[in-house]
Amino acid sequence: MAKDKLRKVGEIAPEFHLYEADGKKISLSDLLGENKYILLYFTSTEEKSRCDRSECPLKENLEKLIDYGVIPVLIDADPVEEHKKFKHEHNIKFLMLSDPAMETIKGYGVYEKVNVHGLEKEKVVSTAFLINPDGKIVHVWEPKKIEDSIDDIINAIKKLKGI
Template sequence: MAKDKLRKVGEVAPEFHLYEADGAKVSLSDLLGENRYVLLYFTSTEEKSRCDRSGCPLKENLEKLIELDVTPVLIDVDPVEEHKRFKHDHNIKFLMLSDPAMETIKGYGVYEKVNIHGIEKEKIVSTAFLINPEGRIVHVWEPKKIEDSIDDIINAVKKLKGM
């Protein structure tokens, strides 16, 4: 991973302007609000596709997150059209944002360069950021899979809210 570029706890979360499956442009500042946290989850297409083979932890825990005033947002490189189809096929209710140019992905430092058959490519390293209502990063998780961290995420929000 681009460890030297990975955003850290305490830093201001970089603003972004990305498109959602319905075609709407979404920014971080649109999502933040009084007592509202944002959970940004950067993931690879391969991990996202596991939702058709196994559980989808963000989907399965959406109600718990909403009750805690957390807006979960998945960001990957897939095009808007793919997100639209995926959300429909899997009844996904959380935001899925498209970053095909990897500008936001690189801005958060959640990528690594890999060599595939002699060709150097960049790929996303699954990472979750919890951003507080003031726009600061308050937690960072680097799970192999989101289900490895979903309970920690929920508990971290409860602790921050004094629950």
């Protein structure tokens, strides 16, 4: 991972302007305007495809996250059209933002360079950030897959909220 560029606890989360599956442009500042915590989850296409097998921890814990005042947001490099199809096929209710140019992904430092058949490519590294209502990063998780951290994420949220 681009460890030297990975955003850290205490930093202000970088702003973004990305498109959701319905074509609406979403920015971090729009979400923060709702005075809630934001769970930004960056993922690769390979990990997201596990929802095909009903292993979608954000989906399974959506109500709990919302009840705790958290807006879950998935960001990956897939185009908007793929997100629209995916959300429809899997009944996904959380925001899925498209970053095909990987500008936000790189801005948060959640990528690595890999060699694929002799070609160097950039790949998203699964990482979750919890951002407080003031736009500050309060937790960072670097799981190989979200289910490795979903319990830690929920416990951290409960602790921050005094629940």
